[in-house]
Amino acid sequence: MTKTQQQVALITGAGAGIGRATAIALAADGFCVVVSDINLEAATLVVEQIKAEGGAGYALRQDVVDEAGWRDTVDQIVASHGGLHALINNAGVATICGIEEESLEGWRRTQSVNADGVFLGCRAAISAMKHCGGAIVNVSSIEGIVGDPMLPAYNASKGSVRALTKSIALYCARQGFPIRVNSIHPGYVATPLVSNALAELEPSAADEFTASVMAKIPMGRMAEPEEIASGIRFLVSGESSYMTGAELIMDGGYTAA
Amino acid sequence: MMSDHFSLQGKVALITGAGNGIGAACARCFAQSGAAVMASDINGERVEALARELVAEGFKVKAIQHDVAKEDDWARVVDALADWQDGWDILVNNAGIYIGGKLEENLLSQLHRINSINIDSIFLGTQFAASAMQPDGRFGRGGSIINLSSIAGLIGVPGHSIYGATKGAVRSLTKHSAVEFAAFGYGIRVNSLHPGLIATDMGHLVFKDFVEVGLASSESEAQQMLEKQMIPMGRLGDVQDIALAAQFLASDASSYMTGSELTVDGGFTAT
Numbered sequence: 086m087t088k089t090q091q092q093v094a095l096i097t098g099a100g101a102g103i104g105r106a107t108a109i110a111l112a113a114d115g116f117c118v119v120v121s122d123i124n125l126e127a128a129t130l131v132v133e134q135i136k137a138e139g140g141a142g143y144a145l146r147q148d149v150v151d152e153a154g155w156r157d158t159v160d161q162i163v164a165s166h167g168g169l170h171a172l173i174n175n176a177g178v179a180t181i182c183g184i185e186e187e188s189l190e191g192w193r194r195t196q197s198v199n200a201d202g203v204f205l206g207c208r209a210a211i212s213a214m215k216h217c218g219g220a221i222v223n224v225s226s227i228e229g230i231v232g233d234p235m236l237p238a239y240n241a242s243k244g245s246v247r248a249l250t251k252s253i254a255l256y257c258a259r260q261g262f263p264i265r266v267n268s269i270h271p272g273y274v275a276t277p278l279v280s281n282a283l284a285e286l287e288p289s290a291a292d293e294f295t296a297s298v299m300a301k302i303p304m305g306r307m308a309e310p311e312e313i314a315s316g317i318r319f320l321v322s323g324e325s326s327y328m329t330g331a332e333l334i335m336d337g338g339y340t341a342a
Numbered sequence: 343m344m345s346d347h348f349s350l351q352g353k354v355a356l357i358t359g360a361g362n363g364i365g366a367a368c369a370r371c372f373a374q375s376g377a378a379v380m381a382s383d384i385n386g387e388r389v390e391a392l393a394r395e396l397v398a399e400g401f402k403v404k405a406i407q408h409d410v411a412k413e414d415d416w417a418r419v420v421d422a423l424a425d426w427q428d429g430w431d432i433l434v435n436n437a438g439i440y441i442g443g444k445l446e447e448n449l450l451s452q453l454h455r456i457n458s459i460n461i462d463s464i465f466l467g468t469q470f471a472a473s474a475m476q477p478d479g480r481f482g483r484g485g486s487i488i489n490l491s492s493i494a495g496l497i498g499v500p501g502h503s504i505y506g507a508t509k510g511a512v513r514s515l516t517k518h519s520a521v522e523f524a525a526f527g528y529g530i531r532v533n534s535l536h537p538g539l540i541a542t543d544m545g546h547l548v549f550k551d552f553v554e555v556g557l558a559s560s561e562s563e564a565q566q567m568l569e570k571q572m573i574p575m576g577r578l579g580d581v582q583d584i585a586l587a588a589q590f591l592a593s594d595a596s597s598y599m600t601g602s603e604l605t606v607d608g609g610f611t612a613t
């Protein structure tokens with residue numbers, strides 16, 4: 086691939102966890118990676134690592150709930166690179182609490198980042214991708230397929246991502262746009278999302294939550310972020326060229342049991 | 343070919359039904375990505391021809407005649423594998439047949455025949471692989487089993503009752519064996535692959551069957567109807583699309599996947 090033909094991937098929430106691992110993986114595959122995160126400092130560190138490994142990319146401060154920000158971001162990428170070839174809607178938040186304790190404000194915050202963010206991202210990307218072709222991967226969760234008593238808002242937001250993905254996939258296919266859209270459903274992954282959510286609980290409640298999760302994973306361990314990045318890499322690549330509207334579950338057997 | 347990340351270098355694979363269609367594409371694709379491939383098929387001549395072709399291109403491939411519905415055949419094939427290689431990492435349970443027709447016209451003998459080829463095969467193959475791949479087994483280094491189900495194992499399609507029932511069984515057997523092997527620490531992952539309609543000899547049987555059950559007046563009309571109305575991407579899948587998905591499941595890139603379904607169907611079941 087010559088420099089001018091280099092494909093561009095935009096990954097949201099790429100300053101940490103799964104997004105970070107994905108940014109590093111796609112850079113290794115030859116993408117110019119736009120490492121977007123609400124936390125610019127974290128994104129910058131990821132870009133430093135990508136460059137140290139010989140890859141290309143740049144950091145971008147972006148809040149995925151900001152509608153105007155999405156338009157600017159995509160316009161800028163298209164203006165400077167001639168197109169956008171992959172979008173990974175990865176940014177997400179989670180809080181652990183039962184429905185009786187969940188506030189409407191907390192509920193809305195979760196929906197806005199996890200669901201609105203994906204809607205806005207897909208809408209913005211389609212306009213750029215419909216000419217050059219592309220792949221969109223929406224990071225849902227096994228919690229978009231099964232329920233958890235302590236994750237009502239998160240469950241609803243991830244279920245929304247799963248169904249929205251199918252709708253957009255069908256829309257693109259029926260319009261004849263060369264854009265594939267799939268969702269990925271990780272099980273529990275050792276990232277700051279999980280450790281931070283647990284840190285907000287009383288230690289005994291955190292232990293209880295962890296024990297209940299671990300008991301439900303047949304493989305007996307959480308995933309490493311790189312293992313999920315491998316799935317995203319597959320969905321972005323031409324190797325999955327006949328997949329659209331599909332779900333890739335990577336959960337150590339959680340939902341099979 | 344996939345990037346190095348999905349490499350099968352140093353791995354040994356057994357692929358059943360490798361004489362034709364999806365199985366043949368898997369054999370080629372896996373060999374190209376570095377695996378030693380034992381390609382088996384009930385049609386020994388056809389799989390021999392494929393192996394000769396791949397060996398001539400410099401790949402590590404061996405052909406063997408194998409009826410997947412026969413327990414003795416499995417024992418013989420696994421012995422042959424052990425004679426040829428020191429390990430066994432991947433099993434693609436691909437061999438299968440299609441019998442269509444209206445449910446009320448299907449014969450019990452047809453059901454028994456399709457069950458024996460499409461289900462007994464998965465049961466036997468998984469059993470042999472589990473014993474050989476688990477830590478105490480003959481090869482003992484864990485592995486990845488890929489079972490060919492179908493979207494017909496997920497949804498209903500006219501004329502597909504008995505075929506779909508076998509593919510539903512494959513889906514379910516996959517989940518049970520995956521969870522069991524994980525629980526016992528075998529280090530063996532098991533996942534099912536669900537192709538949509540793929541352009542193979544079997545794929546064309548589906549068009550024929552649509553005509554026979556009265557859903558279309560000609561095979562080309564059946565194909566048009568399926569492509570235009572039922573497949574959002576508007577085309578049949580290619581064998582290569584399925585082979586690459588199987589490679590992903592076989593490779594370490596899917597190390598956290600077990601008991602999962604990988605659907606590759608051009609959007610068929612998303613609608």
Ligand SMILES: NC(=O)c1ccc[n+]([C@@H]2O[C@H](COP(=O)([O-])OP(=O)(O)OC[C@H]3O[C@@H](n4cnc5c(N)ncnc54)[C@H](O)[C@@H]3O)[C@@H](O)[C@H]2O)c1
Nearest residue numbers: 098100101102103123148149176177226273274276277278
């Ligand atoms: N960790 C898990 O167990 C797990 C399991 C399934 C799905 N997921 C999903 O995977 C995705 C990534 O999760 P993770 O575990 O890597 O999380 P993480 O918390 O480790 O990282 C998420 C990143 O997103 C950024 N972010 C948060 N809000 C943002 C916003 N409004 N705009 C832009 N960036 C924002 C954060 O700054 C952070 O860098 C999320 O969608 C999450 O729901 C995670």
Ligand SMILES: NC(=O)c1ccc[n+]([C@@H]2O[C@H](COP(=O)([O-])OP(=O)(O)OC[C@H]3O[C@@H](n4cnc5c(N)ncnc54)[C@H](O)[C@@H]3O)[C@@H](O)[C@H]2O)c1
Nearest residue numbers: 359361362363364384409410437438492539540542544545
């Ligand atoms: N073609 C499709 O549209 C499609 C869709 C979904 C799933 N599948 C599944 O994919 C698999 C491969 O299908 P294909 O389209 O490549 O079929 P195919 O008919 O083109 O090839 C199947 C191969 O299996 C072999 N075979 C049949 N019975 C056997 C037996 N008892 N023992 C060993 N080998 C035997 C045949 O000789 C042939 O070489 C099957 O399990 C099928 O059900 C196919």
